[in-house]
Amino acid sequence: QVQLVQSGAELKKPGASVKVSCKASGYTFSTSDVNWVRQAAGQGLEWMGWMNPTSGRTGHAQKFQGRLTMTTDTSISTAYMELSSLRSEDTAVYFCARGSSPGGCDVWGQGTLVTVSS
Amino acid sequence: QAGLTQPPSVSKALRQTATLTCTGNSNNVGNQGAAWLQQHQGHPPKLLSYRNNNRPSGISERLSASRSGNTASLTITGLQPEDEADYYCSTWDSSLNAVVFGGGTKLTVL
Numbered sequence: 260q261v262q263l264v265q266s267g268a269e270l271k272k273p274g275a276s277v278k279v280s281c282k283a284s285g286y287t288f289s290t291s292d293v294n295w296v297r298q299a300a301g302q303g304l305e306w307m308g309w310m311n312p313t314s315g316r317t318g319h320a321q322k323f324q325g326r327l328t329m330t331t332d333t334s335i336s337t338a339y340m341e342l343s344s345l346r347s348e349d350t351a352v353y354f355c356a357r358g359s360s361p362g363g364c365d366v367w368g369q370g371t372l373v374t375v376s377s
Numbered sequence: 378q379a380g381l382t383q384p385p386s387v388s389k390a391l392r393q394t395a396t397l398t399c400t401g402n403s404n405n406v407g408n409q410g411a412a413w414l415q416q417h418q419g420h421p422p423k424l425l426s427y428r429n430n431n432r433p434s435g436i437s438e439r440l441s442a443s444r445s446g447n448t449a450s451l452t453i454t455g456l457q458p459e460d461e462a463d464y465y466c467s468t469w470d471s472s473l474n475a476v477v478f479g480g481g482t483k484l485t486v487l
Contacts, residue, residue: 294476296478303465303478303479303480303481304414304416304422304465304467304478304481305478306467306475306476306477306478309476318474318475319475320475321473321475354421354422356422359424359427360412360427360428360431361409361410361428361468361469362405362409362411362412362467362468362469362470362476362477363412363424363427363428363467363468364412364414364422364424364467365424365427365433366424367421367422367423368421369421370421
């Protein structure tokens with residue numbers, strides 16, 4: 260079946276970087292955008308950015324300017340999200356999701372907890 | 378970035394009907410419509426509808442979505458205990474060039 264499987268939980272110190280992977284299966288990876296969304300504990304969903312695996316085009320929320328890097332490896336149907344200069348406020352569950360319509364995502368990864376703590 | 382506006386909570390009795398709203402502007406909901414997501418505690422979101430009232434396969438017919446102007450709505454009829462969850466709307470904002478989410482509505486089934 261169509262699914263996205265993400266890498267495991269991460270514990271990082273402030274100022275470090277984290278890289279989360281998202282492996283797709285059950286569909287042709289290159290045909291759909293990959294979005295990254297995060298959710299802090301008890302909070303709502305926050306969109307971070309998107310990437311098209313074929314063109315390499317990306318877009319991101321203004322607040323992540325300069326800190327967010329999204330890449331894909333189409334040979335292994337995997338997307339990556341790297342967030343740098345981590346601070347405590349970046350502690351959240353990070354989701355990858357397949358874009359299916361403007362602003363809509365139809366398949367979601369299970370989420371990766373990133374904890375930023377000294 | 379400005380998001381979409383949803384009421385924080387809605388409570389309805391079992392087997393009743395709940396209507397959740399999501400208000401944006403002409404650059405997002407008014408232009409693109411909205412998608413609706415359901416999220417149970419500890420689980421990833423699940424897509425319920427997209428572009429106003431297109432339901433993915435497997436989504437209950439008790440759910441229907443619509444849009445009027447800059448406001449999107451999700452109606453759930455015959456509420457069941459499993460409908461108790463957080464509901465989010467999302468869409469593309471052509472002014473921000475970004476996906477925007479609503480803050481979420483917690484639906485309680487009494």
